[in-house]
Amino acid sequence: MRKLILALALATAAAPALAADPVEGLWMTQPDNNGNYGHVQFMPCDSGICGVLLNAFDSTGVERPSEHVNTSIVWAMQPQGNGTYENGRIFVPDMGRALNSKMALRGDQLGVSGCILGFCREQTWTRLR
Known part of the structure; x- marks a missing residue:
């Protein structure tokens, strides 16, 4: 029994933790041409x-x-590594259309x-949390 518990403990400690994507969280958009802005929640x-x-x-x-x-x-x-994302789409409310999109994360x-x-x-959007 002790060997089983030890084996489970070692396996758990050796398993990599599932990390959240660095862009996950709440972001404030830059104001659009009308001065309007929003809060966007990123998630997988x-x-x-x-x-x-x-x-x-x-x-x-x-x-x-x-x-x-x-x-x-x-x-x-699609995460590309080093805080870059490509091949996505973004809806631009003041234009009323979706565009091909990419993103680059630089700190907050x-x-x-x-x-x-x-x-x-x-x-440029700013991280809120």
């Missing part, structure tokens, strides 16, 4: 890493209604870009 999903818009705010910081709250606005992001800043026909739009 079936297609990679996804981000759900939790709250929307107007240019004065007052929470405002949005049809996009509680929906995925970032999806299918997240560079997010969306591109269509070679024209790209970039923002």
Whole structure:
């Protein structure tokens, strides 16, 4: 019995801990062309890493209604290593369309870009938690 317990303890200690992806958490978007911004929660999903818009705010910081709250606005992001993500899609509310997207994590800043026909739009998002 002691050997069994010791073997289980060693196996547990030797097993690598499952680490969360570094981008997981709550992020504040950069204000769009209208001054509106949001809080996006990143988490794993079936297609990679996804981000759900939790709250929307107007240019004065007052929470405002949005049809996009509680929906995925970032999806299918594929981790490439070194804090980079590619081959995803992002919905840009003030444009009303989804764009091809990639992201680059730099500490508590997240560079997010969306591109269509070679024209790209970039923002820097800030980690809230």
